[in-house]
Amino acid sequence: MNLPQPSPDALEQSGRLVSRLRTLIETEGRWISFATYMAEALYAPGLGYYSGGARKFGAGGDFITAPELTPLFGQALATQVAQIMDLSAPHLIEAGAGTGLLAADLLLELERRNALPESYGILEVSGELRERQFDTLASKAPHLASRVSWLDGLPEHFSGAVVANEVLDVMPVHLIAWRPEGIFERGVALDAAGGFVWADQLSSGRVAEAAGALGLALPFEGEYVSELNLAGRAWIGEWAARLEQGAMLLVDYGYPRSEYYLASRSTGTLLCYFRHHAHGDPFLWPGLNDITAFVDFTAAAEAGFEAGLDVLGYTDQANLLFNCGILECLARRAPEESTDYIRAAKAVQRLTGPHEMGELFKVIALGKGITQPLISFRRGDRLHTL
Numbered sequence: 001m002n003l004p005q006p007s008p009d010a011l012e013q014s015g016r017l018v019s020r021l022r023t024l025i026e027t028e029g030r031w032i033s034f035a036t037y038m039a040e041a042l043y044a045p046g047l048g049y050y051s052g053g054a055r056k057f058g059a060g061g062d063f064i065t066a067p068e069l070t071p072l073f074g075q076a077l078a079t080q081v082a083q084i085m086d087l088s089a090p091h092l093i094e095a096g097a098g099t100g101l102l103a104a105d106l107l108l109e110l111e112r113r114n115a116l117p118e119s120y121g122i123l124e125v126s127g128e129l130r131e132r133q134f135d136t137l138a139s140k141a142p143h144l145a146s147r148v149s150w151l152d153g154l155p156e157h158f159s160g161a162v163v164a165n166e167v168l169d170v171m172p173v174h175l176i177a178w179r180p181e182g183i184f185e186r187g188v189a190l191d192a193a194g195g196f197v198w199a200d201q202l203s204s205g206r207v208a209e210a211a212g213a214l215g216l217a218l219p220f221e222g223e224y225v226s227e228l229n230l231a232g233r234a235w236i237g238e239w240a241a242r243l244e245q246g247a248m249l250l251v252d253y254g255y256p257r258s259e260y261y262l263a264s265r266s267t268g269t270l271l272c273y274f275r276h277h278a279h280g281d282p283f284l285w286p287g288l289n290d291i292t293a294f295v296d297f298t299a300a301a302e303a304g305f306e307a308g309l310d311v312l313g314y315t316d317q318a319n320l321l322f323n324c325g326i327l328e329c330l331a332r333r334a335p336e337e338s339t340d341y342i343r344a345a346k347a348v349q350r351l352t353g354p355h356e357m358g359e360l361f362k363v364i365a366l367g368k369g370i371t372q373p374l375i376s377f378r379r380g381d382r383l384h385t386l
Helices: 008-027 034-043 072-087 101-112 127-140 205-213 230-242 297-306 317-323 326-331 339-352
Strands: 091-095 119-123 148-151 158-165 174-179 182-190 196-202 224-228 243-255 271-274 277-279 290-292 310-316 361-368
Touching: 008 034, 008 182, 034 174, 034 182, 034 290, 072 091, 072 101, 072 158, 072 243, 072 317, 072 326, 072 339, 091 101, 101 119, 101 127, 101 158, 127 148, 174 205, 182 205, 205 224, 205 230, 230 243, 230 297, 230 361, 243 297, 297 310, 297 361, 310 317, 317 326, 317 339, 317 361, 326 339
Parallel strands: 091 119, 091 158, 119 148, 158 243
Antiparallel strands: 174 182, 174 224, 182 196, 243 361, 271 277, 271 290, 310 361
């Protein structure tokens, strides 16, 4: 791997997280699940990737999300958000709001359409990101910032729209290894020098139950490795218990189960990101890398359905944005011959192109008390593939 080197301060912070992880492994019987490791690497207070203060989004961070590319993403998504609020209640919650750009874009576009929510709640675990979100809203939509509040947890009761863009992929996953002799859980242990190493043990409990329920055949030789996002399922279940009327829009990269567990995908989907470089070593500089796994959208649909939610639609990001009018948003952006229009058109191509984000990213809607078809799935609904 040819990666840029972190600063001395960043390496010192990572070292403190390494010490914390070593202590945890020792106290847990010299083995922890990868889900526990990933949770610490991303969310350990003051040290994890999302709680340690390092810049994450944009050109100076580790990756770029759709709202960072162009405000047209949020402007188009506002079409669906407005419909959900109209069919339920004028309230909106965004989970994992990044830099706050999507919140600003949604609010400004909903204002233009005379469809502003009475409240805009942001669920954010990172104190550093909360500050950036506050600054972004104060800069881009100062007259609307009073509608926004930051939530420390899921509300007890809620009606309205919930938006989560690239949230499920950073929830801690269990790593599973199917071998000829059985189903194992891949966890993390320490070698003689105190370094992190992979260590497998026979799966048990809810992990074994969930892995077995997939019905994957054991290989005749070698192993098949993939992920289980039990945290994502639980999170959807928690929302189901609180949502009285409305819908959740979950946008992320992933596949239906029939594609997620293909025989050719035998090493799983786990990836790490550091300054726009993708790599596969989650033990490198813990706390400085984003760690993600693709989303099994069939599991998301099952979690919602089993908890009492309706599965309202499933499609790719291209169809989501086209159905929600992104081309109309582009047309009013600037004259077609202008530099601004050309730049925006290129961003739309990246968001919707079949070989870029348009096919890789999907959206699923889970709701309650929504009786009309949602605009996002007017064309190209892939619900049958789940």
